[in-house]
Amino acid sequence: MASVGAGARVSIHAALPMTRRLTLCHTSDWHLGHTLAGHGREAEHAAFLDFLLDVLERESVDALLVAGDVYDSANPPASAQAMLYAFLARARRRSPALDVVMIAGNHDSPGRLSAADPILRAIGVRVIGTAREDMLVPVSDAAGVAGWVAAVPFLRPSDLPRHPGEGDPIVAGVRARYRAVLDAARARRGPRDALVAMGHCHMVDATPSELSERAILGGPQQALPADLFGDDVEYVALGHLHLAQAVTERVHYSGSPIPLSLPEETYPHQVRVVRFEDGRLAEQRAHRVPRLVDVHRVPREGPAPLDDVLAALAALAVDADLPRERWPFVEARVRLTAPAPDLRARVEAALADKPVRLVKIGVEHAGAPGALADRAPRRQLHDLTVEEVFREAYARKYEGEPDAALLAAFHEVADAARRALEENAS
């Protein structure tokens, strides 16, 4: 449905009957089926999809663009597939004219994702898994086709033409792929149709997250320049990076809707609503996704001594009435100055009566890192006794000297190993 109502402004195109309006919603990196240290994310995904349905209806969105990593893995669990199909059916009921365009990301199986395309077309959904498929998708407002989407999925080196032309072969190959689809759109578009591109890739100058995005397309040239898309492309909806960010005024990553790793806890998770008037970009706005499950990194600033961390964990204030699927995720961030074999037990004890889910005990060692061979004075390994090697290894991780009990335990293991070696040799 196009939103041409009482609020419509008189535009400079006075000769035209009314301004042509098209509204897109851009999202990506849902990672349906994701687990965090074994904990499912279904409740968070379900809450996000409810939120998204509200946005689509409230903002009178004409087309939803999902820019890859729909699923977390190439072999998603049945529950994740059921969640996607139920969402598409509900979207169809609530916004009957909605178009949906989905592309495969590097986490998705291209063939598996687009296997459903022939049947999903019947309800206005297009799914593009590989560059071998038709990547040009028209999207409509209430009056008919109002935009053309070059829906290019995540490209693998084998998806690129062999001899694409000048410069880095990967960049030139990706450029050639986009040019072919965009040229087809240029040939078919009406004068007031919007030209839009989608992609799942890493652009130059973009900020990757610490843990949950694999390097893609391989090699140092994996980052692509923003001039990949022509000047007449009014908006580019990208996926892959989980931190929402603008590459240029018109080229955006929507980011993931939920934190997919602990460092993503600080991200302003969002979806973008983008409006066009007569094919030109007119307005874009981010809608923050409410956080259903809290993430507590303790302490937030970084690793601290164990006793401080245990005290902070014990002091965590948590709503006791939350259902289990909303229990906060917790990371303990410990800086060790001496071995602590009972570390996990002590962390778990500090959290014992709290409705939280411990996902990680991060350990930083206070010793002097570096290879043993880098230490002065430089000596050959065969000049050292086994105890000296053990003391050096200890010093890399911890402060001070190993205590007598630890040294005795070390010698017990070392003697047993020596005896076993001698028996083997004889």
Ligand SMILES: [Mn+2]
């Ligand atoms: Mn992703």
